Amino acid sequence: MVKNILRTPSFLWTAAVLLVLLLVPFIAGRFYVYILAVIFVWGLLAMSLNLLVGHGGAYQFHHGAFYGVGAYTAGLIITKTALPAWIGLCAGPVAAAFTGLVVGAFCVRLNKLYFGMLQISLGSLIWILALRWYSLTNGDDGIHGIPMPDLLSGSVPAYYFILIVVSVCLALMYLILKSPFGATLRAVRDNPQRCQAVGINVRRHQLLGIVIATFFAGVAGVLFVVLEGSVFPDMLFWVLSLEIFIMCLLGGWFTFFGPMLGAAIMVALRTFVGSYTEYWTLILGVVLILLIFFLPDGIMGINFRTWLRNRERRRSTDVVR
Amino acid sequence: METSFTLAGLASQLLVGLSRAMILFIVSSGLSFILGVLRVPNVAHGSLYMIGAFAAHTIAVAFEGSAAGFWLAMLCAPLVVAVISLVAERLLFCHLYEREHLMLLLFTFALMLILGDLTKMTWGADYRSIVAPPLLQGSVPVLGTAFPRYNLFLLMVGPLVAIGLWLLSTKTKFGKIARAAAVDREMVGAIGINVSWVFAFAFVLGCLLAGLGGALVSPTISITLGMDHSIIIEAFLIVTIGGLGNIWGAMVGSLIFGITQSVGVLVLPQFAIVFPYLAVVVILTLKPTGLLKSVW
Known part of the structure; x- marks a missing residue:
């Protein structure tokens, strides 16, 4: 089976891309290396959200909170305790997953919009604590x-x-x-009632999904600390959570690498358009509206679809011949 | 510190909290109304509130701060917001009603991004303030404390809005149609009602309330960019603890939010802002679907 995976074209492509990325610091300047690293961090964050939203169908409205918890845990352990930095870096994702477990345990009792609203409230509580607990977190600074x-x-x-x-x-x-x-998660997304009927514990699967996704969000938070060496309360703010959604939407919900592509576009927009005009969020908003109207499946989504169609066509012509 | 625990201090904080709750109520009732009818969490609500405040400032300044200018600002600023929301709704939003909630939410987020930058372009990043007319300046003695007249004015406007909205949604034909459309839009369409315009009207009405909240708050705070972010999160929490789409729920939620914060100032000034959030968490733990009955 492993041999089969190793031979698939997508694996070869991934390996090739990875090889190029390993060589980047030798070719590109420091600025581009930094931009690439930012893209990876945001991409990981967006993909962890997509795990829940695209594959799990949960309204995870405040994913940024867990990203922030991961980053703050790492930052606080490193600066406030005598423990080795590595412990701080490892504790970040664990703390994020634990927060995910607690928040998720409340949220999975509800569905759809209520789930999202409850999560916004609980996430905002974490945000406000980080913002106001000056002696611990330094507040807005x-x-x-x-x-x-x-x-x-x-x-x-x-x-x-x-x-x-x-x-x-x-x-x-x-x-x-x-x-x-993963298959169960998608089944729950598509038809929770039927899943319940065939004996799947829907809530437990969703909760496990949340814990996994928040763990990866915590990893992204720790990587942000590694990259920037700083944490601030805006990382927990709700607007950031919506930006993660945009990244998923840009790249495509139902594809694996879509959110990573979305993160790349988002970072590029922010960096290059942002250096050109201070009104880059206006442009982002317009792009977002265009996407919602014309490309609701994201950029990868549309490619995937046409690619599938072409492949089907090729196959059917093969049969005719 | 010790003096703030007197009865008079408590009373004055309570009244401040109540008048803050009225602003929160006006904004969150609009949000709740849109949620109840359209089932969309309108993220752009905070931006419309901010635009309401800026528009009120512009109108008040155009009349050189006269009393007439102030009243005109209170009247026209919400209308400016209503026009903006009507344009956005008819031009773009109305084509999306068949889509998933998530797409609608992201659309309103896009609207928030665009409106935020347009506000920055139009009004700039300066801090602004407007002055209340002489009638509402100064303070009156209430329960042994000097209570600002403007806050009393807010305490009168809030319940008026609540009653008006309640009458509109329960006693008028439009309200009944809107509630019916929220439950089963296809059926309402089938009996010959133009549901799209019902939704448009509901959306514009909700946004008008956001603008009204922004106009009413403008004499009490400094008007600046970024005031949209804090109000929207508070409004969302209020609507959630009150019960989605329930007008009286929004009132109860606002009172809880305003009073816990103002009383929290007496207990732990630095963490005053944390109390409302804690209250929200406690309520949602005990009653996850909100205190009052949700409309759906």
């Missing part, structure tokens, strides 16, 4: 200059660390989505 282990200091080592961690996470996510659990 956030925590800056978080020291990293020697192995990760400097932009190129940080890039490699982020690249490796994100790749491992994506591989894990891919395996999770391919597993029976």
Whole structure:
């Protein structure tokens, strides 16, 4: 089976892309290396959301809160305790997943919009704590200059660390989505009633999905700390959670790599349009409306569809011949 | 610190909390109304509130801060917001009603991004303020404390809006149609009612309330960019704890939000803003679907 996976074209493509990405620091300038690292962090965050929204059908409206919890945990452990930095980095995702478990346990009792609204409230509570608990979190200023282990200091080592961690996470996510659990998650998305009827514990599956997704969001938060060396309350703010949604929408909900592409577009927009005009959110809003009207499946979504259609056509002509 | 625990201090904080709750109510009732009829969490609501405040400032300044200018601002600023929302609804939003909730939510988010930047383009990033007319300046003694007249004015407007909205949604034909369309839009369409315009009217009415809230709050705070972000999250929480789409739920939620915050100032000033959020969490833990009955 492993041999089969290794031979598939998508695997070969992924390996090729990964190889190019490994070589990037030798070719490109520091700025582009940094931009790529930002894309990976945001892409991981968006893909973890997509795990729940695209595949799980849950209205995870405040995913950013868990990203922030991961980042804050890492930042606080490194700056406020004498523990080694690595422990802080490892504790971030665990704390995020635990928060996900607690918040999720409340949310899964409800469905759809109520789920989302409850999550916004609980997430906002975390945000307001980070904003107001000055003695612990420094309030709106956030925590800056978080020291990293020697192995990760400097932009190129940080890039490699982020690249490796994100790749491992994506591989894990891919395996999770391919597993029976992933299939169940999609089944729950498509028809919760029927799943309940055939004996699937819908809430438990959703909760497990939330814990997994928030774990990866926490990983993204920790990687942000590795990259920027700082955390601030805006990471927990609700607007960021909606931006993650935009990334998923840009790239495509029902594709695996879609959100990563969406993150790339978003970061590019923010960086390049943002340096050209201060009104870049206006442009983002217009792009978003155009997407909702004309490309609701995202960029990868449309490619995937036409690609499938072409393949079907090719197959059918093969039969005719 | 010790003096703030006196009865007079408590009374004055309570009254401040009540008048803050009235602003929150006016904004969140609009949000709740849109949620109840269209079933869309209107993320752009905060931006419309901000535009209401800026528009009120512009109108008041155009009349050189005279009393007539103030009243005209209170009247016209919500209408400006209503026109903006009508254009957005008829031009774009009305084509999306068949889509998933998530797409509708993201559309309103796009609207928020666009309106936020348009506000920045039009009015700039300065802090602004407007002055209440002489009639509403100064304060009156209430329960042994000096209570600002403007806050008393707010305490009168809030219940008026609530009663008006309640009468509209339960006693008028439009209200009945709107509630019916929320439950079964196809059936309402089948008996010959133009559901699209019902939705448009409901959306514009909700946004008008956001604009009214923005206009009414403008003499009490400094008007600036970013005031949209804080109000929208509060309005969402209020609507959630009150019961989605329930007008009186929005009132109860606003009172809880306003009073917990203002009384929290007496207990722990630094964490005052945390109390309403804690209240929300407690309520939602005990009663996840909100205190009052949701309309759907």
